[in-house]
Amino acid sequence: MLHTENLTKHFGETTAVEGLNLDVAPGEIYGLVGPDGAGKTTTIRLLVGALHPDGGTIRVAGYEVPRRAEKAREHLGYLPQRFSLYEELTVLENLRFFAEVRGLSAAEWLPRSMEILEFVGLARFSARRAGQLSGGMKQKLGLAAALVHKPRLLLLDEPTTGVDPVTRQDFWQLIIRLVSEEGVAVLVSTPYMDEAARCNRLGFLREGRLLVEGTPTALRRQLEGRILELRGENLRALRSLAEADPLVEHAHLVGDRIHLRVREGGGSAPKAAAQLQKRLAARGGAVTSLLPVAPTLEDVFISLSSE
Numbered sequence: 001m002l003h004t005e006n007l008t009k010h011f012g013e014t015t016a017v018e019g020l021n022l023d024v025a026p027g028e029i030y031g032l033v034g035p036d037g038a039g040k041t042t043t044i045r046l047l048v049g050a051l052h053p054d055g056g057t058i059r060v061a062g063y064e065v066p067r068r069a070e071k072a073r074e075h076l077g078y079l080p081q082r083f084s085l086y087e088e089l090t091v092l093e094n095l096r097f098f099a100e101v102r103g104l105s106a107a108e109w110l111p112r113s114m115e116i117l118e119f120v121g122l123a124r125f126s127a128r129r130a131g132q133l134s135g136g137m138k139q140k141l142g143l144a145a146a147l148v149h150k151p152r153l154l155l156l157d158e159p160t161t162g163v164d165p166v167t168r169q170d171f172w173q174l175i176i177r178l179v180s181e182e183g184v185a186v187l188v189s190t191p192y193m194d195e196a197a198r199c200n201r202l203g204f205l206r207e208g209r210l211l212v213e214g215t216p217t218a219l220r221r222q223l224e225g226r227i228l229e230l231r232g233e234n235l236r237a238l239r240s241l242a243e244a245d246p247l248v249e250h251a252h253l254v255g256d257r258i259h260l261r262v263r264e265g266g267g268s269a270p271k272a273a274a275q276l277q278k279r280l281a282a283r284g285g286a287v288t289s290l291l292p293v294a295p296t297l298e299d300v301f302i303s304l305s306s307e
């Protein structure tokens with residue numbers, strides 16, 4: 001449904017996207033993750049034809065973008081990172097606007113709008129002014145607007161950033177239904193690792209380049225045996241002690257624990273843990289426990305960000 005080859009975009013001296021190859025199949029959720037400024041929004045804006053690439057090719061539902069962007073857009077729904085709706089119009093009037101822009105006829109827009117409002121859970125609020133919706137409801141209206149013409153490819157740019165956890169949960173249930181029941185292809189950028197874990201495949205972007213790509217499980221496997229979980233008192237002091245140890249490549253706080261990444265070639269995880277525990281204690285660290293744990297996606301992304 002989506003295919004890019006060697007996609008490249010510069011802004012003056014800045015390389016926003018460099019040599020990007022992406023493929024997203026029908027029924028697949030592809031997650032684009034990476035730090036701020038990595039090029040996620042630029043990538044998505046190139047895909048919708050809002051920006052002109054400096055090089056490479058894009059195909060959306062078989063249509064070349066930007067040359068056939070009009071045709072591609074018939075199959076594509078887009079929820080921008082900063083979605084704007086008409087605050088003075090009601091929910092239904094907003095949807096009517098997006099439906100008419102998409103070319104739905106007078107006979108089509110109302111039944112389709114009601115169907116889609118039902119789907120996103122806003123049917124009860126169809127007469128409410130958009131300016132009076134909560135942040136999460138606005139995002140759902142944004143999703144409804146992106147879906148009003150039944151696209152086969154949905155592009156979502158950080159759709160749940162700043163939205164409360166319950167609404168994020170609802171939002172993902174909707175995405176999963178679209179994908180599993182209607183075979184929609186989804187490309188979603190997200191800063192949330194719990195959302196990344198829900199994607200079928202992930203691409204990690206940094207400085208415009210795709211550093212790694214794979215299923216969440218495969219990405220976690222790359223750090224298998226290299227993450228230790230440290231518990232103890234005075235976590236900040238413990239973290240400094242741990243980081244100063246030659247066995248430790250990186251240490252970061254995870255709630256009331258510390259995740260340590262052991263250097264490659266640091267031996268088996270249990271052995272490294274035992275060694276390190278002794279050394280930390282010898283230097284006055286108040287260690288409660290130090291044990292090998294399964295790597296999380298957060299561990300993976302921290303590791304990729306600092307390489």
Ligand SMILES: Nc1ncnc2c1ncn2[C@@H]1O[C@H](COP(=O)(O)OP(=O)(O)O)[C@@H](O)[C@H]1O
Nearest residue numbers: 011014015016035036037038039040041042043
């Ligand atoms: N319109 C623009 N003009 C100049 N630089 C831009 C523009 N849009 C994005 N950039 C730059 O391109 C890089 C990628 O930005 P962006 O795609 O917004 O990243 P992300 O969405 O991953 O945070 C950043 O360095 C950003 O400052």
Ligand SMILES: [Mg+2]
Nearest residue numbers: 040041042081
């Ligand atoms: Mg962005």
